[in-house]
Amino acid sequence: MSKGILFDSRLCIGCGNCSEACREAHHLSGKLNPTDLDADNFTVVKRVDGYKVRDFCRHCLKPACASSCPVGALKKTAEGPVVYDANKCIGCRYCFVACPYRIPRYQWNSTRPQVRKCDFCVEKQKQGEATACADACPAEATVFGEREELLKEAHARLEAEPQWYFPKVFGETEGGGSSILIITSPVIVKKALIYPTIKTPLPDLTAAAHNQVPFVGFGVGTMLCGIWWLSKRRNEVAALEALLRKKEFDGK
Amino acid sequence: MANNNSKPLTRISTAAIGLAVLAIFAVGLYATWLRFSRGLGATTHLSDSVPWGLWIWFTLTRVGLSAGGFILAAVVYLFHYERFHSIVRAAVLTAFVGYSLVAVELIYDLGLPLHFWHPLIYWNIHSAMLETAWCIGTYVAVLGMEMAIPFTEGVGWKKIADRLKGLVVLLALLGAVLSTLHQSSIGTIFLIASEKMSPIWYSSWMPLIFLASALPGGLGFLVMELFMAEKFVHWRFSPELVKALAKLLLGTLAAYLIILCADFTRLGKWTLLANDPQAAFWLGLETIPGVILPIVLLAIPAVRNSRIGFRIAAVLAVLGLFMNRLNFTIVGFLLQSHARYFPTWQEISITFMILTLGVIIFIVAAKILPIFPAEHEHEA
Structure with a gap:
């Protein structure tokens, strides 16, 4: 009471x-x-x-x-x-x-x-x-x-x-x-x-967004890690392909 | 000054700028003395009904303007877009200076500035402001480490610089996560003021809107700083960089506009807007020159790829962010409470001094540290 x-x-x-x-x-x-x-x-x-x-x-x-x-x-x-x-x-x-x-x-x-x-x-x-x-x-x-x-x-x-x-x-x-x-x-x-x-x-209005913070942080972090890996891989593959093409060209 | 074309005219304008800076600091420091010796009531027009004014407006705007730092670090180190590599350090410097000024400005605004460190030990985990403060604080530490790379390079501590360079990906990742969180948390701060803000601006999407508006604002400010840097360091925008940045700016502006329109439709704000000419005026002042006009400009390839068109669009995006944060921190509240507020000369002069301080720090750092790539230095 x-x-x-x-x-x-x-x-x-x-x-x-x-x-x-x-x-x-x-x-x-x-x-x-x-x-x-x-x-x-x-x-x-x-x-x-x-x-x-x-x-x-x-x-x-x-x-x-x-x-x-x-x-x-x-x-x-x-x-x-x-x-x-x-x-x-x-x-x-x-x-x-x-x-x-x-x-x-x-x-x-x-x-x-x-x-x-x-x-x-x-x-x-x-x-x-x-x-x-x-x-x-x-x-x-x-x-x-x-x-x-x-x-x-x-x-x-x-x-x-x-x-x-x-x-x-x-x-x-x-x-x-x-x-x-x-x-x-x-x-x-x-x-x-x-x-x-x-x-x-009123605190519930804040909480609706505020409570998402850990998930947003984790989600954005994971997504960016994925993008980092994918874009790195993409560049590596592109570089390798360029190298192969060059070799092929040199071979001819 | 061998590298400067020391024409008489340049000398005169340099002297004029120097005098203006001196005047700004003289007035600003006098206002500073008044602020801390007499209190907020004697030196500001803040009141119980207008608790946040010019300083908070600039502080929140500055956080948005500093978004370029995390965007460029993420684009270069996480997305591997090498074409932006030449400006990533400038972006990090812009953010580092920006957040340092946020701290300075907050000291002026806090009623008990000597307690500024309290959020370190007294935690109310339900407070959006505590979360924002912590995210900004840790992000400044990340920026400090990112800045340590050009610093150690400049001083000649090569080993430390190389060690730090191994961390860039991790720092970019931390920076992007912490920035996403605090840029949006500033929107969360306003969620509790549900009926004290004009419904034109209040929305449960404010966290998203704050984040989405910070992206073009931050990019625009970075572009402004880069154009300024062209005058002080031997670095020039390449046409390719203008093209790439203009597209990025256009993309973020368009995304922001779409989110804003979706929110207006979702909450039925269009009719509200039609019946509230005052709010419509302020919203128009924010979105027409600050969002829609730069989108139109950047959508035209000839304008987008020209230096001047790109530069104007960037300035407009920055003004748009300023107006947006003004509406959120001051106008939206005044429209609801019918209170009045206009800053005092002390508030204005201190704001100008901090602004000038930021420009000076940026120029000095850009000149003495290896911020811009060395190979371009020999071109000009």
Whole structure:
């Protein structure tokens, strides 16, 4: 069993306590009420026509960032969090290219920049505590718990208020699913929510080609050896034939 | 300078080129100092929504442009096509310089350049980028051994040179396998960005498309370098070599175009293209002057067998590769995210400096090492 967060747009009052608690828990210098993520704001509340939705790392079950990182600086832990190790990171920013949610933020103004994003309060979780954002939410719009249970709860809420919600638990299957689950309104889905439309985990797209590498390498190598032998033989035969023809000619 | 016709005009133009090079290095080195003392944010227009820019574009293009090295080594040593023998060392030199510059350029682009060696010890075997890095790294070692032949010959270590010559077939084989793998793996790198790239460029065939586009681009760049070398060393294209290389270039361009069209048909991209004028514009900029026009030129025997026609086709193929990699690394992403990007003067000047550095290394190496066959040296 792994942990998850359920965010429910219908219950969100837009107070921004989650964002503030996150900054406090991670000692971030980010400003109050940010409108977008940055290196010092790991979660924001986005507003569209009176509707609200949180934007933060979804902690994918099969994260694109972790599979793309050449040095394994990003990792999915069994408990749920996708964590970052700055000591391994080389700063190639492939994770920025890979992330379907456009989550990672960089310390562009630093000469030793790190990749910054929500860490699912991994340290608090180790103490058996809930995430800072879930603790701080006064409206129970952000709930921390077992992902499986939250998923059931999310579906129950969709069934209870079908006219309010977009009929989908985002994060259940999109891009292979994520630890973070979001239920929200059709307006948000239309205007503010970024989600992969495919259900295939994104790392599988890479794997389809990547797993062929040994076979391609071996196949190309074998083929070239064959060509080397054949073309060598062809030249030898041609040279021999020329020699024979010359001898024949000389003989006459 | 007995072998140079030292007319006054030549002296003036030499001085002008020298001054331009000095200026490029002065600005480039100043930009380098700014880049490493102030960070990426202060010196580039890269951002969270545009994480890869000019430098990555040039790096990926350069890898493609260096494909001539493995193609010629394979054609001469594995396919036994002796008529290309006179340029195989020049091709290997081109690749060796190209990949060295890839390393230089990556140091600029990495956020933590001091960690550049981490892929040696920290492995994420699922990462297409790790595989690419390893294939390129080992291929540079292969190129180093191939370059050691003219080097040891030039220095006069005949015994070592002869030993190394016994390895050429093995090195050509390793080079061809490693190049096939990393040229295509660069396409694999983009597979994970399925919905962040314009569907005009995204395809599960990207590994094949990257490999297939690198072949004419790499050959074209080699031809450009050879025409440049004619000015500095006593070596001239023979009409037979022009003929043979032009056919090879035509063949690789045609193969690439067929693969591209097959992919468009397979994924139904033609209708997509008709409804997306912006993407159509950029794709047109890439394929019409960079693929279709050189095919048309090379298909005409009179053009194909003329020096100037052949040279123009080669330049077009190189520009085509540049545009192709631009679309894959930058344009395809911007069209999807609607973000904006134009490089800073620091990004541009550093790119120019690295480019100039490559040309200088190539010319110096071609002049002091036995890169071109000796018998031709006495002809001119």
